[in-house]
Amino acid sequence: MEHSLFSKPRDLFLDVVNPKDYVQIDSIAHIYQSLKSSVQKPLKMILLFGRPGTGKSMLLHKLHHDLSKHQKVFMFDIPIVDEDDFLRVLAERIFAYSPRETMTLTRFLEIAEAVSYTDVPIVLLDEAQLYSSSLMEKIRLISDARVIKFVITLHKTDKEEIIAKEHFQTRIWESIELHNATAEELKIYIQKKLLKANCFDVANMFNDKNIKLVASLTKGNFRETNKLLFSLFSLYCWYEENNPALIQYNALKSKWIEMAAIHTGLIHA
Numbered sequence: 001m002e003h004s005l006f007s008k009p010r011d012l013f014l015d016v017v018n019p020k021d022y023v024q025i026d027s028i029a030h031i032y033q034s035l036k037s038s039v040q041k042p043l044k045m046i047l048l049f050g051r052p053g054t055g056k057s058m059l060l061h062k063l064h065h066d067l068s069k070h071q072k073v074f075m076f077d078i079p080i081v082d083e084d085d086f087l088r089v090l091a092e093r094i095f096a097y098s099p100r101e102t103m104t105l106t107r108f109l110e111i112a113e114a115v116s117y118t119d120v121p122i123v124l125l126d127e128a129q130l131y132s133s134s135l136m137e138k139i140r141l142i143s144d145a146r147v148i149k150f151v152i153t154l155h156k157t158d159k160e161e162i163i164a165k166e167h168f169q170t171r172i173w174e175s176i177e178l179h180n181a182t183a184e185e186l187k188i189y190i191q192k193k194l195l196k197a198n199c200f201d202v203a204n205m206f207n208d209k210n211i212k213l214v215a216s217l218t219k220g221n222f223r224e225t226n227k228l229l230f231s232l233f234s235l236y237c238w239y240e241e242n243n244p245a246l247i248q249y250n251a252l253k254s255k256w257i258e259m260a261a262i263h264t265g266l267i268h269a
């Protein structure tokens with residue numbers, strides 16, 4: 001059992017995605033609003049893309065959480081890469097149809113059209129970079145038939161930028177790109193997370209210089225920032241238990257952030 005002042009802030013920065021932990025930052029709130037209004041437009045597929053750790057899964061889970069109060073919305077956070085399985089699972093989850101036969105696209109569309117919900121159900125697909133081109137093509141055809149509305153996230157790396165172009169630059173896609181945070185936004189992110197959990201004293205330890213250092217080490221990436229702060233507060237927990245005299249509670253020295261960065265591999269010692 002830990003009684004450290006720092007175990008709570010440490011656990012706030014675990015790398016997990018839970019819509020309840022969503023932090024509102026202006027630029028993201030803006031993106032979220034346009035995402036929400038795009039979802040209500042007919043015949044558009046929405047592509048949320050950006051580098052790893054920029055908050056795509058978080059936005060998708062938030063969308064799921066908010067929409068599910070009023071709409072039929074289904075989250076697939078683990079990709080179903082087998083094409084036959086994909087159509088089967090969709091038929092089962094969305095249209096309550098357990099097929100015995102092989103599920104072709106034609107059959108799937110028949111089932112979907114027979115059900116005809118008043119509002120087109122929304123399907124959220126995370127990690128779409130794992131789907132094959134031919135499955136993506138089927139997803140597009142399902143979308144064209146207006147039986148399901150898709151929102152997908154695509155994790156963009158340098159190599160995948162080409163795929164993103166070929167595949168997703170057609171007019172049916174509404175593309176929304178997420179970016180790393182600026183230092184100013186990262187400050188809001190860190191402060192809001194700590195304050196929401198009532199960690200006022202710990203929030204006060206950070207000055208602008210600390211934030212700038214964190215931002216320059218993590219380039220404003222949310223996942224890297226989480227890892228760095230998790231490691232920072234883990235260090236504090238350790239010192240609190242083993243050498244509390246070394247801890248300063250009213251300020252945060254750069255040295256501590258650097259030690260944490262060495263630990264997470266952001267700085268090579």
Ligand SMILES: Nc1ncnc2c1ncn2[C@@H]1O[C@H](COP(=O)(O)OP(=O)(O)OP(=O)(O)O)[C@@H](O)[C@H]1O
Binds near residue numbers: 015022024058154223
């Ligand atoms: N707006 C936000 N509020 C609170 N936490 C956030 C927010 N955006 C991102 N995070 C946190 O940052 C981390 C990375 O975000 P997320 O997993 O959504 O990134 P991603 O873009 O889906 O990355 P990948 O491409 O690797 O799947 C997660 O721990 C998530 O909880």
Ligand SMILES: [Mg+2]
Binds near residue numbers: 057058126127
């Ligand atoms: Mg993700």
